[in-house]
Every structure is written in C-alpha cells, then in structure tokens.
Amino acid sequence: MDGRLAGKSAVITGAGSGIGRATALRFAAEGALLVLGDVRPERTAGTVAEIRALGGDAVAFDGDVSDDAYVRALIGTAVERHERIDILHNNAAFSIPGRVGDITDEDWRTQQRVVLDSVFYGIRAALPHMTAQGGGSIVTTASGAGVGGEYRLGAYAAHKAAVINLTQTVAMEYAADGVRCNAVTPGPTATEPMLRWLEDVPGGPEEFGRTAMLGRMSTPEEVAAVVAWLASDDAxxxxxxxxQANYRITARRPT
Incomplete structure (x- = not known):
C-alpha cells in the first residue's frame, strides 16, 4: 500500500462508520499506519478487518472522545506503536436535534464535550509529539452548520463554529513548528446520522441535497478524499x- 501517506502514523476518531470509516480506508490505501478510535468497538473492529483484508496496517483503540484521559491514551498508542504521530483526524461528533429554546443544559453540554472538547483534547495531546518531531498535520471534520447555522441544530452548530476558530488559532500558533491545522466543512453527506436527521426534514435527502453547491448530497468517500489531500504533503x-466540500449554499427553515 504505497501512496501519499506511506509510512505516516495516523489517528482517526469516529472511525467506525461514515466519514471516519471512509477516511480510514482511504488513508490505508495511501499507505498510512492507523490507530482508529470509536465509541462502538464492534464498528471499529469492522473497519480494521476491512483494512487488514486489503493488506493495510490498522489497530483499534476504542473509547469516549469526550474523556481527555482516553484521548491522551489514543494518541499515546500511535506514538508507542510507530514512534510518532504524523496525522490526526478529529472526526467524532454527534448532534441532538432541537430548536434553541428546547435545548436542555444536559444536551448542550453533552454535544459540547463530543463535538468541541474532543477536538481540543486531541489537538492538545498531539501537539507535543508533532512539535518535537518537526511537524504534523491535523484535520478536523467541521460542518457548514458552524458557518451559517442550521435549523434544529443550534448547539451542534455553535460548537462546530468554535472548532473552526480553534483550527485557525492552532494553525497560527504552531506554523513555526511545522504543524498544519485545517478543517473540512462537508455539505450534506450521506452518513447514517444525517440520513436519520433528514427523516424529519420535508423533501428528505433529495430535496436537502439540492441546497449544496453541487446540487446533491456527498458520499463519505468523497469527503475522505479531501481529508487525505489535506493530510498529505500535497497540501x-x-x-x-x-x-468547503460541496458546501451548503443556503441555510433555511424547512417548510
């Protein structure tokens, strides 16, 4: 498995399904050495099995990304196995739909811990290793909701907006150390959570896809290709x- 990421040590969170799984498979095809995390061990095991069947190098280290101790251990596993960490893909996230006035304190904090805190934990844990080895690439899955807002996703959107700001700050602070930090804002992407959310949106996936720049929903594999480019030396x-990967060009209240 030779490619742009050959021999690179990479960590991916939320690797059991959707964009995370697609990115893991793409990274493996590009030659990366992978440590994969997810809160659902059975799903990560499936991703690892697929990669190994194709001749790739991957192990699972599962846990809850809202737990700083777990995230540190996840990064530490990559460093222990490969003596470095070259790529961190912060992908794990989830949303609890609801209009702002209906969001409970618990729902707000739960989403903050998974969507925002996990990214901070991952970046903070990876930075000492990346700076010591002379560089690295951090890529985070953000969201168009974090740029223009999204109906019934107020908490999720607010935390994704913070992720974007954190990305830009890290890039500025650690450029001199050779660390690059970028984010991808996928438009409507056909992942399980998105398709489940669209069950309550008039017109469903087809109508919602028309709001994206390309007039259709993206596939996880298409987003993974963008992540792989950002992670590679080509970027x-x-x-x-x-x-903005097939960015959503309109944000509206469903009628």
Whole structure:
C-alpha cells in the first residue's frame, strides 16, 4: 500500500462508520499506519478487518472522545506503536436535534464535550509529539452548520463554529513548528446520522441535497478524499484553511 501517506502514523476518531470509516480506508490505501478510535468497538473492529483484508496496517483503540484521559491514551498508542504521530483526524461528533429554546443544559453540554472538547483534547495531546518531531498535520471534520447555522441544530452548530476558530488559532500558533491545522466543512453527506436527521426534514435527502453547491448530497468517500489531500504533503502550503466540500449554499427553515 504505497501512496501519499506511506509510512505516516495516523489517528482517526469516529472511525467506525461514515466519514471516519471512509477516511480510514482511504488513508490505508495511501499507505498510512492507523490507530482508529470509536465509541462502538464492534464498528471499529469492522473497519480494521476491512483494512487488514486489503493488506493495510490498522489497530483499534476504542473509547469516549469526550474523556481527555482516553484521548491522551489514543494518541499515546500511535506514538508507542510507530514512534510518532504524523496525522490526526478529529472526526467524532454527534448532534441532538432541537430548536434553541428546547435545548436542555444536559444536551448542550453533552454535544459540547463530543463535538468541541474532543477536538481540543486531541489537538492538545498531539501537539507535543508533532512539535518535537518537526511537524504534523491535523484535520478536523467541521460542518457548514458552524458557518451559517442550521435549523434544529443550534448547539451542534455553535460548537462546530468554535472548532473552526480553534483550527485557525492552532494553525497560527504552531506554523513555526511545522504543524498544519485545517478543517473540512462537508455539505450534506450521506452518513447514517444525517440520513436519520433528514427523516424529519420535508423533501428528505433529495430535496436537502439540492441546497449544496453541487446540487446533491456527498458520499463519505468523497469527503475522505479531501481529508487525505489535506493530510498529505500535497497540501504542504495549506494551513488555517476551512475547505468547503460541496458546501451548503443556503441555510433555511424547512417548510
């Protein structure tokens, strides 16, 4: 498995399904050495099995990304196995739909811990290793909801907006250390959580997809291709950037 990421040590969170799984498979095809995390061990095991069947190198280290101790151990596993960490893909997230006035304190904090705190924990844990080894690439899955808001996703959108700001700050602070930090804002993507959320949206996936720049929903594999590019040396001059991947061009209240 030779490619742009050959021999690179990479960590991916939320790797059991959707964009995380697709990215893990893409990274493996590009030659990366993978440590994969998810809160659902059975799903991560499936991703690892697929990669190994294709001749790739991957292990699972599962846990809850809202737990700083777990995230540190996840990063530590990659460093222990490969003596470095070259790539961190912060992908794990979830949302609890509801209009702002109906969001409970618990729902707000739960989403903050998974969507925002986990990204901070991952970046903070990876930075000492990346700076000591002379560089690295951090790529976070953000969201178009974090740029323009999203109906019934107020908490999720607010935390994703913070992720974007954190990405830009890290890029600025650690450029001199050779660390690049970027984010991807996928438009409507056909993942399980998105398709489940769209069950309550008039017109469903087809109508919602029309609001994206390309007039259709993206596939997880298409987003993974963007992540792989940002993680690779092909994007060596790119940092502090939020890549709009089939970005949603309109944000509206469903009628």
């Amino acid at each position: 060596a001059l790119v940092s502090g950037t939020v890549v």
